[in-house]
Amino acid sequence: MEKTTPELTPELTLERPRIIAILRLWTLFYRRGVVRFLKFWVETLLGPMVSTMLFMTVFTLALDAGEEMVAGLSALQFIAPGLVVFVLCQISFQNVCFMLIIDKQEGVISDVLMAPLSPLELLLGYGLAAVANGLAAAVLIMAAMTIFTGGMLYSFWIAAFFAITAAFLFAMIGVIVGLWSDKWDQFSLVDNFLVLPLGLLSGTFFTLNSIPLNWQWLFEANPMFWIISGFRYGITGYGDSDAAFWHGGILLGIAAVVFMCGWTLMARGYKIKA
Amino acid sequence: MCRMALIDEKITQVTPRAIGRVNTLGLWTLYSREVKRFLNVFTQTLMAPVITTLLFLAVFALALGGLNRTVGGVDYITFLAPGLMMMTMTQNSFANTSSSILIAKVQGNIVDILMPPLAPWEMALAIAAGGITRGLLVGLTVFVAMMIFLPISVAHPLSAVWFAINACMMLSLLGMLGGIWAQKYDHIAAVTNFIITPLSFLSGTFYSIDRLPQAWVTVAHFNPFFYMIDGFRYGFIGHADGNVMIGHLLLPIVNVVLWLAVHRLISIGYRLKA
Numbered sequence: 001m002e003k004t005t006p007e008l009t010p011e012l013t014l015e016r017p018r019i020i021a022i023l024r025l026w027t028l029f030y031r032r033g034v035v036r037f038l039k040f041w042v043e044t045l046l047g048p049m050v051s052t053m054l055f056m057t058v059f060t061l062a063l064d065a066g067e068e069m070v071a072g073l074s075a076l077q078f079i080a081p082g083l084v085v086f087v088l089c090q091i092s093f094q095n096v097c098f099m100l101i102i103d104k105q106e107g108v109i110s111d112v113l114m115a116p117l118s119p120l121e122l123l124l125g126y127g128l129a130a131v132a133n134g135l136a137a138a139v140l141i142m143a144a145m146t147i148f149t150g151g152m153l154y155s156f157w158i159a160a161f162f163a164i165t166a167a168f169l170f171a172m173i174g175v176i177v178g179l180w181s182d183k184w185d186q187f188s189l190v191d192n193f194l195v196l197p198l199g200l201l202s203g204t205f206f207t208l209n210s211i212p213l214n215w216q217w218l219f220e221a222n223p224m225f226w227i228i229s230g231f232r233y234g235i236t237g238y239g240d241s242d243a244a245f246w247h248g249g250i251l252l253g254i255a256a257v258v259f260m261c262g263w264t265l266m267a268r269g270y271k272i273k274a
Numbered sequence: 275m276c277r278m279a280l281i282d283e284k285i286t287q288v289t290p291r292a293i294g295r296v297n298t299l300g301l302w303t304l305y306s307r308e309v310k311r312f313l314n315v316f317t318q319t320l321m322a323p324v325i326t327t328l329l330f331l332a333v334f335a336l337a338l339g340g341l342n343r344t345v346g347g348v349d350y351i352t353f354l355a356p357g358l359m360m361m362t363m364t365q366n367s368f369a370n371t372s373s374s375i376l377i378a379k380v381q382g383n384i385v386d387i388l389m390p391p392l393a394p395w396e397m398a399l400a401i402a403a404g405g406i407t408r409g410l411l412v413g414l415t416v417f418v419a420m421m422i423f424l425p426i427s428v429a430h431p432l433s434a435v436w437f438a439i440n441a442c443m444m445l446s447l448l449g450m451l452g453g454i455w456a457q458k459y460d461h462i463a464a465v466t467n468f469i470i471t472p473l474s475f476l477s478g479t480f481y482s483i484d485r486l487p488q489a490w491v492t493v494a495h496f497n498p499f500f501y502m503i504d505g506f507r508y509g510f511i512g513h514a515d516g517n518v519m520i521g522h523l524l525l526p527i528v529n530v531v532l533w534l535a536v537h538r539l540i541s542i543g544y545r546l547k548a
Binding site for chain 1: 315317318321322325326329330332333334336337338460463464467468471472475476479480481485486
């Protein structure tokens with residue numbers, strides 16, 4: 001005789017596995033990521049804003065601020081978008097590294113891993129919180145910078161595309177570095193010797209014309225240069241629309257590849273599962 | 275009888291080590307601990323500041339030096355180099371002492387420094403000397419690295435050394451005050467982001483103080499950070515914006531005041547002892 005307990009069956013069935021469950025993702029993304037960076041707003045939002053404004057003040061004083069730098073743009077108007085988007089990348093990268101490394105060091109990561117979250121949800125939960133932090137800081141900095149530059153917006157969609165793609169790319173790089181780092185040393189190695197040099201030597205502060213010809217390729221091969229010139233094109237309209245199109249496409253491709261790498265590492269539990 | 279005498283003799287042999295007026299061994303031990311602490315992670319404490327400073331030099335030289343600008347009678351890059359050197363030295367001195375004390379407090383091993391027979395002034399001296407050592411070591415490394423790229427001449431070596439030592443001491447002592455006052459990492463991050471970095475950025479590292487509005491020039495002449503950068507630059511290029519004599523004397527006076535404050539806080543155990 002076959003035993004049937006039809007009234008119990010619905011409760012016993014597990015939730016059908018889905019690639020992404022919005023609620024679970026929301027919990028990790030919002031409750032854990034966003035609330036955390038809002039709680040530490042002095043470091044995550046105000047700090048970057050103050051240091052960016054310091055850079056602008058220094059440039060105002062060191063340069064003849066009103067001086068036209070490139071066609072139609074003052075030096076400050078040229079520098080501002082690059083500075084914003086560089087800080088955006090840096091914050092996205094640092095935020096996700098901080099979350100992962102702290103969670104690993106405090107052992108909290110096992111709580112997150114125990115929860116019914118798929119690797120993709122883990123990746124997006126951590127990554128998108130960092131993107132949110134970067135974008136929030138970028139919007140605040142842009143607003144504050146209007147003191148120096150006046151309002152500027154050439155194309156909202158182009159600017160938004162570059163900002164979001166850049167933030168996502170650096171958040172995904174941050175996930176990989178955060179998983180790889182056992183200690184703060186490894187994180188600061190990448191931060192100091194890769195992210196910062198890429199950002200500083202990328203045409204935030206100068207046009208390619210001030211570089212000797214045989215060094216220009218070095219800048220043109222730097223993804224941060226594409227991000228900055230694309231975003232600057234979106235904000236000020238200065239630049240080349242074809243170049244912006246191609247650079248945007250390549251960036252999207254790189255972001256996709258890095259995203260897949262991050263997903264693979266999460267799925268394997270690289271350095272987070274025994 | 276004979277046996278008692280023997281015991282007496284043994285007891286007299288195990289007296290504690292006599293400490294003279296100065297606990298030189300203790301002083302040396304704490305100092306070498308401070309130095310080993312930062313040398314242990316030299317990529318973060320020496321290499322990273324050196325790379326960052328060279329990048330700053332490159333970026334600012336490219337962004338601002340293009341038009342054969344001269345400041346105070348010298349090329350912009352020659353003007354900038356000593357300022358950047360000083361900025362890095364002071365930031366590292368501050369970071370060393372503040373993080374040393376704060377980490378010891380947070381991790382609870384501050385008792386290991388408070389328990390040994392070290393007088394408050396000995397404790398202050400050893401920790402401050404650690405910070406000064408890091409500042410000077412970073413400064414020296416940056417100097418050597420800059421020599422590769424720039425023809426640096428030193429007009430008044432003694433003045434340069436005098437300002438370097440006094441500035442590192444000033445920031446080491448400020449770092450100790452910060453480390454003693456702070457109870458969380460956030461606190462010290464706030465002091466660094468909102469006080470130390472702005473002061474070193476805005477006190478004439480990047481521009482001649484003459485460019486400031488008149489009211490701010492007056493303010494600058496009461497700012498020890500200005501004298502420290504200006505005096506150090508005088509040591510290199512032989513030209514100062516402010517009065518060099520005042521600078522030579524002002525920094526040691528500030529240092530004496532800071533010494534007294536640090537000594538007082540350690541003596542009463544402010545936020546160090548329960």
